[in-house]
Amino acid sequence: MRQAPEDFAALGLSPDTIAVSEDAMRSKHPVDRQGAWEWWYVDCELEDGNSIAMVYKNADNIYPIGLAPQVEISFAMKDGTSSFDYVPFRAGQLRQSREKCDLHIGKAYFTGDLETYRIHFEGRNDDDVLIVIDLEMESTCEPWRPATGQFVGDPSQSVDGDPPSFNWFCALPGARVKAKYRIGDQSYESEGTGYHDHNWGNVPMQAVVEQWYWGHGNVGPYTVVAYPIQQRRDLGGTWSNVFMLARDGKVIVDDISKVTFEMIGEQTVPDSDLKLPQTLKFTYEDGDTRYVSNWEAYQPTQLVSSDSHTPMGDLDKFGRYEMHYTRFVCRMSVEKFEKDVPVEKHEVESAIWEYMQFGNWTG
Known part of the structure; x- marks a missing residue:
């Protein structure tokens, strides 16, 4: 992991403070070339006994071949059942910001400023079941980045002048959550605790x-x-x-x-x-x-x-x-x-x- 003083300078980061823009789009290019990817992850444990995890991606991290926006949704229910759904979108349905976390994929969005976040999803899975999720998150712990948060691959290689890398930043190590969600005909409303981090890279993660x-x-x-x-x-x-x-x-x-x-x-x-x-x-x-x-x-x-x-x-x-x-x-x-x-x-x-x-x- 890069953590020398010159590494912070090269990446435009401070070793002491975290900027709101660190949770904005961080890829050097708008993920329009093969190899680059980025995602925003969130999970929550709810008082009703259920849990939700979602990943908003602008490209796949294993097979990144250009813009391929998608949302992954996992439910683990109190009755022991679980589900995983992958919902793809068209490239033209993606909007991103370099100022703050403000990601829109179709009607879905993931927005926040390190203090509060609003996350929305609506769509149908492969079984044509309607899924609607609304999360309101309020930070209970300051954001955190381990050193620069950049893990480097083969130093002899270069990707657009940069080393091949995988990057990680924890915007919400802890949060209070209010959740409203629907799976098919069943609606739920609960509160609980949550977490959010942000990952991106210029090569497939496994590189x-x-x-x-x-x-x-x-x-x-x-x-x-x-x-x-x-x-x-x-x-x-x-x-x-x-x-x-x-x-x-x-x-x-x-x-x-x-x-x-x-x-x-x-x-x-x-x-x-x-x-x-x-x-x-x-x-x-x-x-x-x-x-x-x-x-x-x-x-x-x-x-x-x-x-x-x-x-x-x-x-x-x-x-x-x-x-x-x-x-x-x-x-x-x-x-x-x-x-x-x-x-x-x-x-x-x-x-x-x-x-x-x-x-x-x-x-």
Whole structure:
């Protein structure tokens, strides 16, 4: 991850403050060339027992072949059922801004200013079921970017004068949410907690990343975001142990050089042959103060495994990949120690984390 002073200057970023424009369109070009992509992600856990996750994309991140606006919607319902829908739009239905987060795809929109957001979707899935979602989000935690937030691929390559890269920025590590939504003839209204981040790149994601674990949750006075991410193995396989801890909405821990990430034990994900750790453990040490966060006892809510070829027929450029994606609800804890003496501990049963692996990709 780029984090030297000259990296901030080159990317037009401040190491100390975050601008509203950082959640605007960040791609160098309006994603009109092969390889570039960008998305805005949101999820919410609602008091009615249901959860919603949505991704507003201006291009596909795995097979980016130019403008291809789309919205992905996932529901995990309190009765244990889940669904995933992908709704494509025409390129001419996309409008974006470089001033702030103000994305419009057809009648859908995703707008906000790091403090408040309004998100709307309406459309029909492949089964012709009408889906309507309205979210109002109010920040409970300051926005956060780990250093520059840019993860670089092969430094010997150049894309329009820039290194191949994948970028990540967390606009809302935590938020209060008001949700109204409809699935077919069933309407819902609830409140809860939410999260929003923003991703973009100038090459397919798998050109930079081998795998990642990512999670977030609210526990006691703390907001936690964890994102250990591994560079492609043929580029060195370096892990960046991205980890943020905020208390009462203010970031107090985010120096990745002080974070240790451990994968403990092993278990097989139900209905698959995918083996993942039983526990993810993050330890942050700074002098006499130590924070430990454990993520465990998880239940999968979405599982995607695929072995596929690019549909574009350009195997020399985009190659082949095996992908595993799994999302979980899990128990997450935060414990604080002073001089090895435990002084505080909080635990929650409803944190979210996911595992993404691009596997055997060639390109």
